[in-house]
Amino acid sequence: MEHKLEKVNFLGQYLAASRSIEETLEMAMIISQDVLGYDHAMIRLLEGDILKAVKWIGFPREAADMVIHVGEGISGIVAKTGEPALVMDTLADPRFLSGVEGCRSELCVPMIYNTSIVGVFNVESNEPEFFTEQDLRILETFSLQITSAMETTRLRDKLSSSEKLSLVGQFASSILHDIRNDIHQLQICSDLLKKPNPTPERIEMVSQIVKKAGANIYGMIEDVLEFVRTERSRLDKKSVRLGPFIDSIINKIHTKASDSDVSLTVETDESIELDIDHGRFGRAVLNLINNSIEAMPDGGELSIISWMNGRAVSIELRDTGAGIEKERLDKIWEPFYTHGKEKGTGLGLAIVKKIVEEHGFTVNVESEPGEGTRVTITAPQIKL
Numbered sequence: 465m466e467h468k469l470e471k472v473n474f475l476g477q478y479l480a481a482s483r484s485i486e487e488t489l490e491m492a493m494i495i496s497q498d499v500l501g502y503d504h505a506m507i508r509l510l511e512g513d514i515l516k517a518v519k520w521i522g523f524p525r526e527a528a529d530m531v532i533h534v535g536e537g538i539s540g541i542v543a544k545t546g547e548p549a550l551v552m553d554t555l556a557d558p559r560f561l562s563g564v565e566g567c568r569s570e571l572c573v574p575m576i577y578n579t580s581i582v583g584v585f586n587v588e589s590n591e592p593e594f595f596t597e598q599d600l601r602i603l604e605t606f607s608l609q610i611t612s613a614m615e616t617t618r619l620r621d622k623l624s625s626s627e628k629l630s631l632v633g634q635f636a637s638s639i640l641h642d643i644r645n646d647i648h649q650l651q652i653c654s655d656l657l658k659k660p661n662p663t664p665e666r667i668e669m670v671s672q673i674v675k676k677a678g679a680n681i682y683g684m685i686e687d688v689l690e691f692v693r694t695e696r697s698r699l700d701k702k703s704v705r706l707g708p709f710i711d712s713i714i715n716k717i718h719t720k721a722s723d724s725d726v727s728l729t730v731e732t733d734e735s736i737e738l739d740i741d742h743g744r745f746g747r748a749v750l751n752l753i754n755n756s757i758e759a760m761p762d763g764g765e766l767s768i769i770s771w772m773n774g775r776a777v778s779i780e781l782r783d784t785g786a787g788i789e790k791e792r793l794d795k796i797w798e799p800f801y802t803h804g805k806e807k808g809t810g811l812g813l814a815i816v817k818k819i820v821e822e823h824g825f826t827v828n829v830e831s832e833p834g835e836g837t838r839v840t841i842t843a844p845q846i847k848l
């Protein structure tokens with residue numbers, strides 16, 4: 465028995481890594497014959513109300529071509545009822561439909577996936593009373609392993625052929641495009657540095673460009689890491705004073721804001737403290753500030769205001785930028801959705817939403833095209 469169980473386990477492990485349905489069925493046949501010692505076997509899958517043979521061993525082709533409807537013969541009855549059948553003597557069982565000369569006993573189990581019957585696994589022997597109750601349990605286990613492996617393969621195929629590729633493709637191209645631009649800038653800087661007689665102004669300019677490109681690439685890497693992060697609850701929360709927290713973010717984007725003539729104002733109640741993961745929540749606020757600055761290429765105003773309303777804390781960013789049309793408001797949270805800018809990965813707001821929600825906060829956007837946008841993050845019911 466132990467020996468048999470080992471093989472059942474082995475099949476399970478093998479099938480979990482199986483790459484195709486054909487490979488799954490082939491291996492299932494080989495191992496189940498080794499374990500159960502049957503003479504012939506057939507796996508039929510349901511197509512409408514017909515059981516179609518997809519894999520067999522020891523049966524002639526004609527037996528596989530036989531059309532079996534649900535309810536017909538032992539396989540058909542198993543497919544209809546979902547109950548396994550252990551037939552000790554086929555000669556004494558009127559339900560039996562002979563597929564191969566000399567068959568004297570049969571074991572047939574349903575193949576079930578997610579409570580629906582998807583097919584049957586049928587094994588036969590030329591000896592009467594060949595199969596036991598224990599064999600029935602083993603065949604049921606095989607059947608389960610096969611159906612789940614088939615389903616996994618099917619899902620994997622589906623995903624790898626369309627969604628997965630296009631998602632990875634979109635992801636890679638949106639990020640790589642941006643990184644390429646920044647690297648190009650770095651290359652130009654390297655040429656500038658080689659020019660003779662560097663003036664202090666040129667050195668300062670090169671230094672600024674290098675710093676900016678570095679910060680951009682760094683930011684993008686942070687965004688990608690944040691976006692692909694799957695584990696929840698990895699928030700390293702600490703009580704943080706809102707004023708210094710926002711100042712520390714603004715320090716990072718000061719140059720970007722002044723480059724595009726955006727004036728920044730911050731109004732925070734110094735006493736407000738919030739339980740947050742400083743790094744990750746900072747990333748979210750930074751993404752929002754970046755969006756606002758990018759929406760004001762010809763300059764404008766960005767105010768960051770926070771206040772308490774009872775025990776809830778709100779942080780609001782108001783800009784006087786391009787705004788967002790009503791029909792685009794739902795889309796902006798989708799990963800890869802970007803609109804109206806040359807450089808945009810479309811990950812910013814998807815990340816904001818993820819981080820904000822992981823903190824148990826909410827985020828809301830109101831916008832008036834041509835007037836500006838207002839983003840509000842609300843942290844409900846903080847401890848006082």
Ligand SMILES: Nc1ncnc2c1ncn2[C@@H]1O[C@H](COP(=O)(O)OP(=O)(O)O)[C@@H](O)[C@H]1O
Binds near residue numbers: 783796801814
């Ligand atoms: N403050 C804002 N003002 C105007 N449009 C905005 C603002 N914030 C976001 N958007 C719109 O939402 C889109 C998605 O934003 P985001 O997810 O950060 O991606 P990205 O900034 O890379 O385009 C932006 O491309 C822009 O069209």
Ligand SMILES: [Mg+2]
Binds near residue numbers: 751754811813
């Ligand atoms: Mg953005």
